[in-house]
Amino acid sequence: MATGKDLPQDIGSFIRDLRQTAKISLRQLADKAGVSNPYLSQVERGLRKPSAEVLQQLASALRVSTPAMYLRAGLLDGEGAQGVLAAIAVDPELTIAQKQSLTQIYETFRNENARQASEAPGAGTTAAEVSQEGVPDEDEALRDAMQDVAVVEGGAAPAPRPAQTTEPEEKS
Amino acid sequence: MATGKDLPQDIGSFIRDLRQTAKISLRQLADKAGVSNPYLSQVERGLRKPSAEVLQQLASALRVSTPAMYLRAGLLDGEGAQGVLAAIAVDPELTIAQKQSLTQIYETFRNENARQASEAPGAGTTAAEVSQEGVPDEDEALRDAMQDVAVVEGGAAPAPRPAQTTEPEEKS
DNA sequence: GGAGAGCGCTAGCTCTTGCAAGCATTTCGC
DNA sequence: GCGAAATGCTTGCAAGAGCTAGCGCTCTCC
Numbered sequence: 001m002a003t004g005k006d007l008p009q010d011i012g013s014f015i016r017d018l019r020q021t022a023k024i025s026l027r028q029l030a031d032k033a034g035v036s037n038p039y040l041s042q043v044e045r046g047l048r049k050p051s052a053e054v055l056q057q058l059a060s061a062l063r064v065s066t067p068a069m070y071l072r073a074g075l076l077d078g079e080g081a082q083g084v085l086a087a088i089a090v091d092p093e094l095t096i097a098q099k100q101s102l103t104q105i106y107e108t109f110r111n112e113n114a115r116q117a118s119e120a121p122g123a124g125t126t127a128a129e130v131s132q133e134g135v136p137d138e139d140e141a142l143r144d145a146m147q148d149v150a151v152v153e154g155g156a157a158p159a160p161r162p163a164q165t166t167e168p169e170e171k172s
Numbered sequence: 173m174a175t176g177k178d179l180p181q182d183i184g185s186f187i188r189d190l191r192q193t194a195k196i197s198l199r200q201l202a203d204k205a206g207v208s209n210p211y212l213s214q215v216e217r218g219l220r221k222p223s224a225e226v227l228q229q230l231a232s233a234l235r236v237s238t239p240a241m242y243l244r245a246g247l248l249d250g251e252g253a254q255g256v257l258a259a260i261a262v263d264p265e266l267t268i269a270q271k272q273s274l275t276q277i278y279e280t281f282r283n284e285n286a287r288q289a290s291e292a293p294g295a296g297t298t299a300a301e302v303s304q305e306g307v308p309d310e311d312e313a314l315r316d317a318m319q320d321v322a323v324v325e326g327g328a329a330p331a332p333r334p335a336q337t338t339e340p341e342e343k344s
Numbered sequence: 345g346g347a348g349a350g351c352g353c354t355a356g357c358t359c360t361t362g363c364a365a366g367c368a369t370t371t372c373g374c
Numbered sequence: 375g376c377g378a379a380a381t382g383c384t385t386g387c388a389a390g391a392g393c394t395a396g397c398g399c400t401c402t403c404c
Contacts, residue, residue, distance in 0.1 A: 052224035087259035
């Protein structure tokens with residue numbers, strides 16, 4: 001298991017920044033997140049690598065979404081279509097029809113971007129301006145955090161092929 | 173740290189099911205995922221609880237999205253609005269304008285659902301029928317997997333309040 | 345000045361995760 | 375049938391996650 005120093009992103013600094021932005025002490029955050037303060041200190045300084053559960057608790061305490069925290073820790077990547085579609089699919093606040101609509105719009109956007117990437121590099125904002133006003137303020141902080149995160153290349157590997165019965169298997 | 177038996181979902185069975193569906197042996201999967209085969213055996217039987225990194229590797233080897241795997245392991249929840257917005261925000265295949273559009277549409281849907289939930293229970297499909305066709309087939313398998321997963325209530329806690337300088341702090 | 349509270353950190357400890365070595369059983373080919 | 379290969383599992387160990395007890399420092403109040 002890699003040490004915290006091997007994390008693709010400096011999750012400790014991220015957590016400390018969030019904490020200081022929220023103007024709470026290390027102990028307060030530790031208490032709220034349900035972890036020990038010495039341990040949180042070590043995490044922030046990169047001496048320890050927190051598990052996903054701890055990250056989840058910290059995300060909750062810092063009012064950051066769990067995926068955002070995982071993203072920063074390298075436990076998730078943007079995952080393109082899969083991420084958005086999956087999120088839409090599990091959203092309990094959308095009707096089935098709305099899910100279909102959003103999925104369709106999303107696919108349309110992606111198709112447009114793919115087409116224009118193969119054509120001229122230009123503004124793809126014409127169709128995107130189908131809708132209207134600004135983004136609610138509450139999303140700005142989230143966006144800033146997201147923009148700050150480098151997209152880590154990853155994703156699902158090709159499916160494992162069914163084992164060939166005549167193929168000798170390496171002994172582990 | 174809870175043992176594998178305390179997982180909200182039986183991640184081990186999930187992994188074994190996927191593996192058997194793919195018709196590969198435990199060793200083949202272990203090799204492909206880069207974990208030891210005895211350990212994988214223990215994970216499948218619930219004797220060990222895999223870390224997020226291991227889950228990520230298994231997801232890749234089994235050609236399952238990482239979020240889906242995490243969802244099954246209780247490391248992510250549907251997260252409602254936060255999930256979809258976060259996914260949109262990190263999607264590398266969308267332009268900023270498209271992200272704004274999707275976000276806005278999503279918010280509109282949610283507002284409509286909230287409004288109609290407070291009014292008469294009825295068909296909220298009128299506005300939702302702005303768009304059209306079916307969902308691409310490649311998403312069906314993902315949807316089935318998602319539907320199979322109970323949505324775990326969770327999400328971000330209220331933001332921690334800035335520390336009051338006069339407020340005594342509990343010693344950890 | 346001293347006492348108390350709050351801060352972040354050190355050090356030693358326990359428990360868990362993941363591994364290597366190896367075992368028992370089953371399957372396959374001769 | 376036998377031997378080899380494949381399969382899944384047992385066992386003991388090391389490294390690391392996360393904890394408790396406690397430290398040194400700073401600040402505030404008397």
